[in-house]
Amino acid sequence: MLNQNFSQLSTSHKAMLLWNGGTYLCKRTLQGAKVSLYLLNNALVEVFYNRRNDVVEDIKITSSSQSMEDYHAFFKTGIA
Numbered sequence: 001m002l003n004q005n006f007s008q009l010s011t012s013h014k015a016m017l018l019w020n021g022g023t024y025l026c027k028r029t030l031q032g033a034k035v036s037l038y039l040l041n042n043a044l045v046e047v048f049y050n051r052r053n054d055v056v057e058d059i060k061i062t063s064s065s066q067s068m069e070d071y072h073a074f075f076k077t078g079i080a
Contacts, residue, residue: 006043006061014059018045028071033057037071 006014022038022045029035036047048058 006045011056011059014045015047015056018047018059026071037062 006017009017018038018040022040025037025039025044027034027036030048032050032052034049034051036049038045038047043061044063046058046060046062047056048060049055050057
């Protein structure tokens with residue numbers, strides 16, 4: 001269910017699912033946005049938070065290999 005229908009849910013519904021069943025893993029910054037990585041039902045989910053506007057812009061499932069490469073640099077350098 002998660003992979004196929006998750007993208008069709010509203011941002012608030014996605015946030016509720018993460019709040020109730022997700023596990024926070026780590027965060028990184030990307031072009032001024034804070035991106036938090038969660039594990040939800042064996043899927044990696046990213047939350048894109050715009051700090052300037054104080055709003056969650058997007059919540060989406062991401063590919064595990066790409067996400068790990070994106071976050072690996074932050075683990076390696078200690079920047080998070």
